Amino acid sequence: MPQTSRSDLDKETIAKAYGRWAPVYDLVFGAIFEHGRHAAIAAAERIGGRILEVGIGTGLSLPYYSPDVRLTGVDISEPMLRKAQQRVAELGLNNVDALAVMDAEHLDFPDTSFDVIVAQYVITTVPNPEATLDEFARVLRPGGEIVLVSRVGAEAGLRRALERWFAPAARKLGWRTEFSFKRYASWAKTTHNVQLVERRTMPPFGHFSLIRFAKAGGTALTRQTAARAAG
Numbered sequence: 001m002p003q004t005s006r007s008d009l010d011k012e013t014i015a016k017a018y019g020r021w022a023p024v025y026d027l028v029f030g031a032i033f034e035h036g037r038h039a040a041i042a043a044a045e046r047i048g049g050r051i052l053e054v055g056i057g058t059g060l061s062l063p064y065y066s067p068d069v070r071l072t073g074v075d076i077s078e079p080m081l082r083k084a085q086q087r088v089a090e091l092g093l094n095n096v097d098a099l100a101v102m103d104a105e106h107l108d109f110p111d112t113s114f115d116v117i118v119a120q121y122v123i124t125t126v127p128n129p130e131a132t133l134d135e136f137a138r139v140l141r142p143g144g145e146i147v148l149v150s151r152v153g154a155e156a157g158l159r160r161a162l163e164r165w166f167a168p169a170a171r172k173l174g175w176r177t178e179f180s181f182k183r184y185a186s187w188a189k190t191t192h193n194v195q196l197v198e199r200r201t202m203p204p205f206g207h208f209s210l211i212r213f214a215k216a217g218g219t220a221l222t223r224q225t226a227a228r229a230a231g
């Protein structure tokens, strides 16, 4: 069920925060999140086709996609997206169809437009994560997948206490520290046609996870099945 009422984050604060991050983002978050980005891309490419990357940021992931997939990227921060546009131009990435400023919760695409939705390090930065996931499911075709790499908050212990303590500062920087896996799991449980298919711990420190959801219906046409079908 969409949770669009009150939120602990607001879009203007987040957009401003990432406007400030844009000049140094690659330096600070480039290498540290690389493993997760590669894992998400590998998962997305098992489906292939039309891939929407939400919260694409400076486009660090773009050069690693296969030239065979068609990519669309959106982000709420114009300064972050400008960096992604520069990257596309500099590297001559011909598989990028469009990059647009857009809110993840209100995607300007018709239903079932994409084969895969990827969101790396994004869900804990949006004001209404469940409503945003609903929107991902809407624009995803039956048989397609949502591939997230996301921070997962600790359920108990010292890490949970530290995350709670750091939460107000983290919001100003543009994300939530505390965000339990239960929220992802219960979104899938209560969402028609969507099923949780994988959770895999990711570095750094195992505080992140690759999370995959499949949308029922249609044919899950993976690259392997497509190749077999092509003979």
Ligand SMILES: C[S@@+](CC[C@H](N)C(=O)[O-])C[C@H]1O[C@@H](n2cnc3c(N)ncnc32)[C@H](O)[C@@H]1O
Pocket: 011, 014, 015, 018, 029, 033, 037, 054, 055, 056, 057, 058, 060, 061, 074, 075, 076, 077, 080, 102, 103, 104, 105, 119, 120, 121, 122, 125, 126, 127
């Ligand atoms: C931590 S960065 C991740 C960037 C990139 N995915 C990566 O792997 O480095 C989060 C990104 O999500 C974007 N973002 C935050 N809220 C958003 C929203 N409501 N709609 C679209 N993008 C959003 C931010 O502007 C930022 O570029």
